Amino acid sequence: MPEIEAVLSDIAAEMAARADRGDVVTYIPQLGKVDPRKFGLTIAMVDGRVFCAGDADEAFSIQSISKVFTLTLALGKIGDSLWQRVGREPSGNPFNSIVQLEQERGIPRNPFINPGAIVVSDVLLAGHQPREAIGEILRFVQFLADDETVFIDHEVAASERATGFRNFALANYMRSFGNLEHAAELTLGVYFHHCAIAMTCRQLALAGRFLACDGRNPATGHSVVSAERARRINALMLTCGHYDGSGDFAFRVGISGKSGVGGGILGVVPGVASMAVWSPGLNAAGNSRLGSIALEKLAKAMNWSIFSP
Numbered sequence: 001m002p003e004i005e006a007v008l009s010d011i012a013a014e015m016a017a018r019a020d021r022g023d024v025v026t027y028i029p030q031l032g033k034v035d036p037r038k039f040g041l042t043i044a045m046v047d048g049r050v051f052c053a054g055d056a057d058e059a060f061s062i063q064s065i066s067k068v069f070t071l072t073l074a075l076g077k078i079g080d081s082l083w084q085r086v087g088r089e090p091s092g093n094p095f096n097s098i099v100q101l102e103q104e105r106g107i108p109r110n111p112f113i114n115p116g117a118i119v120v121s122d123v124l125l126a127g128h129q130p131r132e133a134i135g136e137i138l139r140f141v142q143f144l145a146d147d148e149t150v151f152i153d154h155e156v157a158a159s160e161r162a163t164g165f166r167n168f169a170l171a172n173y174m175r176s177f178g179n180l181e182h183a184a185e186l187t188l189g190v191y192f193h194h195c196a197i198a199m200t201c202r203q204l205a206l207a208g209r210f211l212a213c214d215g216r217n218p219a220t221g222h223s224v225v226s227a228e229r230a231r232r233i234n235a236l237m238l239t240c241g242h243y244d245g246s247g248d249f250a251f252r253v254g255i256s257g258k259s260g261v262g263g264g265i266l267g268v269v270p271g272v273a274s275m276a277v278w279s280p281g282l283n284a285a286g287n288s289r290l291g292s293i294a295l296e297k298l299a300k301a302m303n304w305s306i307f308s309p
């Protein structure tokens with residue numbers, strides 16, 4: 001097995017030198033201001049060792065990666081009844097697509113595309129004011145990362161609300177099928193704010209540890225979710241975590257992963273490590289271009305694909 005430090009620094013040096021960095025997202029105007037030259041990578045091994053490279057301690061907008069954490073909370077709140085309102089199949093469509101919602105009667109394909117995550121936000125809102133639900137999500141992520149400096153970037157949330165016409169359309173459309181309990185404005189208030197959580201690669205990799213450790217936080221030994229639930233969340237990340245790029249990510253990288261349009265990816269290799277990578281430029285499917293390439297190189301060098309013995 002090669003030395004992980006050497007692999008990490010080789011990858012970071014190669015990524016820093018690359019010109020083909022993809023395009024930073026502009027439909028959320030605040031995210032369009034991020035410097036595309038940024039690159040960070042953190043690996044949190046299940047034995048407690050943590051390795052970082054590049055801009056691993058700079059906070060970025062985790063966007064859809066937050067959907068892993070809200071799904072975890074919603075399953076804790078209502079258990080498997082969640083699956084009556086959200087499916088578990090890859091969509092084969094972009095994250096903000098509306099076409100399947102008409103054919104499938106307002107039930108989104110999975111909890112990681114926008115409509116699925118909006119339903120999850122609606123579940124977390126039940127019995128709360130939006131502010132309370134947002135606070136609960138933030139505290140959960142801080143708890144997982146064991147770091148109270150994780151914060152919500154309110155400028156990003158406001159920027160997304162101001163231009164979130166598609167998400168309003170998705171929410172209202174699902175409400176017409178009876179699959180949204182609250183007004184779109186309220187549910188999306190929760191959704192926009194959890195997407196606007198800002199974290200560093202280090203914090204994100206640490207927050208994902210429970211998924212690599214049968215649902216336990218290896219630092220404290222405390223159980224976050226059952227081993228079965230951790231396995232299932234990993235399965236959904238593998239099959240749906242990169243939208244219509246999920247098949248290609250599984251093919252090339254071979255680990256569970258969840259991406260966000262801020263350019264981050266959370267990766268999980270059960271029993272081995274959780275990891276976070278950040279490079280703001282995206283590929284055509286809306287996933288970090290260099291982030292995917294970096295994880296492909298890392299998984300190959302370390303023989304971490306979950307499909308090899």
Ligand SMILES: NC(=O)CC[C@H](N)C(=O)O
Nearest residue numbers: 063064095114195260261
């Ligand atoms: N893929 C993403 O990260 C999308 C999340 C973003 N907040 C949106 O709703 O469009």
